Amino acid sequence: MAQNIDVFDFELTDDQMSAVAALDTGTTLFFDHRDPEMVVWLGKRRLEG
Known part of the structure; x- marks a missing residue:
């Protein structure tokens, strides 16, 4: 769970965003x-089910 909470611990470069x-x-x-x-x-x- 701790790893899931830490999902926003990164940044994308301008090239990656492009x-x-x-x-x-x-x-x-x-x-x-x-x-x-x-x-x-x-x-x-x-x-159908």
């Missing part, structure tokens, strides 16, 4: 959740 920011391309590889047709389709899906 690398992280470059990961967000603003697109998805799976589906566009802003597409109304896709939202309707997803809304109709049900998990």
